[in-house]
Amino acid sequence: MEKDASDPDPSRQRNGFVGVLYGEFTDTLDDRVRYSVSLTESALTIRRISSSPGRTEAVFKLVDCVGCRAYRGPGGSDVGAYFTAYFYPFKRRWMSAGLTRQRVEQCFRVALVQDPLVNLQEAERWAHAIRDASALQAPRRDGVVYSEVRRPGRIMILVNPQSGRGQALQLFTGHVQGMLTEASVPYTLVITERQNHARELVRKADLSQWDALVIMSGDGLLFEVINGLMEREDWQEAIQTPLGILPGGSGNALAASVHHYTQSPPAWNEELLLSCGFILCKGLVGSLDLVSVHLASTQRLFSFLSLAWGFVADVDTESEKYRHVGAIRFLMGTLVRLASLRVYQGRLAYLPIKEAQNPPRGSVMDNHPPSTPQHPSLCSSLPCQLIPNTSSKQSSRHNSSNSNRNAISTKGPETQSDSKTRAPVDSLLPGLDQPVPESWTLVKEEDFVLVLAIYQSHLAEDLWTVPGATADDGVIHLFYVTAGISRPALLRLFLAMEKGAHLACGCPHLVYEKVKALRLEPISPHGMITVDGEMVDYGPVQAQIHPGLARLICG
Numbered sequence: 288m289e290k291d292a293s294d295p296d297p298s299r300q301r302n303g304f305v306g307v308l309y310g311e312f313t314d315t316l317d318d319r320v321r322y323s324v325s326l327t328e329s330a331l332t333i334r335r336i337s338s339s340p341g342r343t344e345a346v347f348k349l350v351d352c353v354g355c356r357a358y359r360g361p362g363g364s365d366v367g368a369y370f371t372a373y374f375y376p377f378k379r380r381w382m383s384a385g386l387t388r389q390r391v392e393q394c395f396r397v398a399l400v401q402d403p404l405v406n407l408q409e410a411e412r413w414a415h416a417i418r419d420a421s422a423l424q425a426p427r428r429d430g431v432v433y434s435e436v437r438r439p440g441r442i443m444i445l446v447n448p449q450s451g452r453g454q455a456l457q458l459f460t461g462h463v464q465g466m467l468t469e470a471s472v473p474y475t476l477v478i479t480e481r482q483n484h485a486r487e488l489v490r491k492a493d494l495s496q497w498d499a500l501v502i503m504s505g506d507g508l509l510f511e512v513i514n515g516l517m518e519r520e521d522w523q524e525a526i527q528t529p530l531g532i533l534p535g536g537s538g539n540a541l542a543a544s545v546h547h548y549t550q551s552p553p554a555w556n557e558e559l560l561l562s563c564g565f566i567l568c569k570g571l572v573g574s575l576d577l578v579s580v581h582l583a584s585t586q587r588l589f590s591f592l593s594l595a596w597g598f599v600a601d602v603d604t605e606s607e608k609y610r611h612v613g614a615i616r617f618l619m620g621t622l623v624r625l626a627s628l629r630v631y632q633g634r635l636a637y638l639p640i641k642e643a644q645n646p647p648r649g650s651v652m653d654n655h656p657p658s659t660p661q662h663p664s665l666c667s668s669l670p671c672q673l674i675p676n677t678s679s680k681q682s683s684r685h686n687s688s689n690s691n692r693n694a695i696s697t698k699g700p701e702t703q704s705d706s707k708t709r710a711p712v713d714s715l716l717p718g719l720d721q722p723v724p725e726s727w728t729l730v731k732e733e734d735f736v737l738v739l740a741i742y743q744s745h746l747a748e749d750l751w752t753v754p755g756a757t758a759d760d761g762v763i764h765l766f767y768v769t770a771g772i773s774r775p776a777l778l779r780l781f782l783a784m785e786k787g788a789h790l791a792c793g794c795p796h797l798v799y800e801k802v803k804a805l806r807l808e809p810i811s812p813h814g815m816i817t818v819d820g821e822m823v824d825y826g827p828v829q830a831q832i833h834p835g836l837a838r839l840i841c842g
């Protein structure tokens with residue numbers, strides 16, 4: 288006979304256990320096997336009831352539970368009802384080291400009485416309680432404020448069937464679809480037919496119909512979705528739509544980053560997909576920084592991942608032809624590019640975080656009109672005039688301006704809207720044809736192997752580029768590698784990046800700065816620039832961060 292939750296076993300209470308629900312159920316296959324099951328706010332504990340002394344017990348943490356379903360038995364003759372809870376706990380990988388999420392279901396038969404309806408009601412009561420308790424338990428990072436995707440939410444899942452090895456759809460059906468059903472997440476699948484299909488679709492979509500937009504592809508499809516949202520008249524509201532990512536491409540940097548933010552052990556391929564599916568089912572939403580990128584063509588783009596020039600952009604673009612091998616295409620591309628290592632000439636300038644945090648007097652705070660930038664031009668065709676600075680470690684590299692700075696903006700905060708342009712104002716950026724403000728730092732070197740601005744932890748599934756980054760740290764993490772680095776040293780950096788150890792390599796050619804804005808002016812007539820892995824017009828480019836402009840399902 289099942290006990291009721293309102294009457295928890297007093298002996299358990301004495302043992303420090305305060306049950307939310309307690310019951311006794313039978314095994315789904317064998318009626319003689321009975322379990323005592325208890326549900327607290329954090330765990331489902333199952334004990335096998337047996338006369339033999341060694342009582343077995345299993346504890347499932349609700350933080351690992353995506354859902355629970357109640358249902359009638361098959362056929363008309365079974366008076367019992369059932370409920371099944373679905374867990375994805377971390378378990379040891381088969382035949383290899385490390386932990387990864389693996390699916391476990393726990394199913395019970397409820398046969399309180401001879402009335403099937405009463406049994407079903409009891410099974411539903413349990414399923415409901417397990418779902419509710421699980422929804423409150425999700426992997427979170429300390430100190431981060433999350434909200435939740437509305438439940439039951441309606442999610443649009445956009446799949447690029449061409450991404451990665453061309454298997455995104457199969458991967459979705461094989462690994463994610465079932466989990467969404469277990470979690471009772473209603474969704475509509477949209478299969479993209481061509482490039483920019485998703486961009487056009489979200490630009491016109493009635494967003495009141497959707498509680499989240501999720502993409503199952505590489506980073507390129509999310510780039511389309513974000514830009515489609517930002518092109519809308521109601522961009523300010525549209526960009527608040529929670530965005531989710533399921534890795535189905537060959538470049539799954541955001542998926543790897545989102546997984547990493549949950550402080551889970553590293554995962555690749557299908558394991559990464561399962562983890563991102565799990566995060567989606569949990570539906571916790573945090574903030575996502577976006578970076579506004581200006582190109583010489585006066586085009587403005589919004590980026591969530593990276594801006595790259597030189598080695599990284601070349602590898603990204605050239606490795607497209609190895610797409611069929613999946614994520615390993617970047618390693619192959621890296622090896623090929625190393626063999627023909629190039630140096631690129633250009634000028635780089637940036638606004639360091641510290642400068643941006645101390646707005647100069649007479650500008651931002653005092654609401655003065657925009658001042659004329661005073662820096663020797665980074666946009667003129669003449670080489671920059673550099674003022675030697677001997678006071679810091681950076682002196683060999685940088686021309687950091689003195690404290691008498693000018694700023695371009697007249698108003699804070701950084702993200703304002705302009706009703707005419709219907710887009711956020713880039714208050715830190717002058718026009719691309721204007722010199723950068725004095726508060727910016729000019730990089731002395733003009734010979735680079737690569738420049739990489741990145742705003743997530745991972746550049747690819749196995750490239751942990753910014754160990755400390757989070758989705759909403761409000762920072763552009765700027766890396767550059769200057770000319771003179773040897774091939775083996777560059778290879779060492781990329782190999783060390785798998786463990787996030789490249790900054791500890793002590794490589795004198797690698798520089799890392801935290802910035803709010805940057806400008807890059809290539810001098811080399813040919814080269815490639817990528818934004819979020821997508822090739823853009825080659826030429827001068829500048830960018831600034833908009834902290835927390837978008838929202839990301841990131842658990």
Ligand code: ADP
Nearest residue numbers: 450451479480481482504505507508536537538
């Ligand atoms: P991958 O990581 O494999 O490169 P992406 O998601 O980055 O996958 O997609 C690669 C490119 O394909 C992007 O430029 C994207 O805009 C484009 N794309 C999206 N849908 C389609 C489609 N149905 N057919 C062809 N290209 C598409």
Ligand code: MG
Nearest residue numbers: 505507538820
């Ligand atoms: Mg891509």
